Amino acid sequence: PLGPFKNGRKMNIGKYNQIDPAAFIDDDGQAYYTWGQFTAKMAKLKPNNTEFHLENTNTHVMTEDSQGNLWVGTLSGGLYYKEKASESFKGFTGFKDFPIPSDLIVEAIHVDHQDNLWVGSYGKGLYIIDLKDSTSVNLMPDIRNPYSIGFQDILSIFQDRKGGIWIGTDGGGVSYYEKQFNNFRRITNQNVSKEVSIEQIRSIATDKDGKVWIGTSGQGLTLYEPKNRDVETIYLPPIHANIGNPNRVVSLH
Secondary structure, X not given: OOOOOOOOOOOEOOOOOOOOOEEEEOOOXXXXXXXXXXXXXXXXXXXXXXXXXXXXXXXXXXXXXXXXXXXXXXXXXXXXXXOOOOOOOEEEOEEXXXXXXXXXXXXXXXXXXOOEEEEEEEOOXXXXXXXXXXXXXXXXXXXXXXXXXXXXXXEEEEEOXXXXXXXXXXXXXXXXXXXXXXEEEEEOOOOOOOOOOOOEEEEXXXXXXXXXXXXXXXXXXXEEEOOOOEEEEEOOOOOOOOOOOOOEOOOOO
């Protein structure tokens, strides 16, 4: 829509603050409101564009499956979903024989190429939900298994062009999942040099050459080369004096 606009109305966002607000409208005309400093949040707006869906829920991350259904992860409120034809969200607690905790702290969420929903929780590991077969599995670190996921606190999930899944954790580095081997390969401070920062991973992305860029929580930007497994950390200078920690990389694309 184009302005100028008249008769503006104040939004009813309840207990939430309005630091760094912004609006997003998708291709279907649905409006979303984003806000929050340091930890960004997003909420779907009702048709009046002044009230939230999930108004009493601290929504945190969102993704969309192949059927056009939206999935939302919350902080301590578990998972919610909205079917494409529906106007409202519903809580998702799994399937009959595969329950999902209703109080899950969801820090990352992603739908892969096979329509599996990957849910990274804080404290309860990784959930992989098969939306077609109505099954799920919960993966936790196992000290007896070097090919298990590296840590139970998950902050980021990214799928590369080959279909591999990169999992960033809060203290256990990166775990890389390849379906053909059905296991994880870990990149942690145990197998890189001490000059490399690979502990707390806020964001992950790959470039056209297949190199993996890893954003850390205050320790710079780490570059991983899968072909020869070289790793290095790049420390970023502040753009201006008011930036407290330029090496906290929370988003990559």
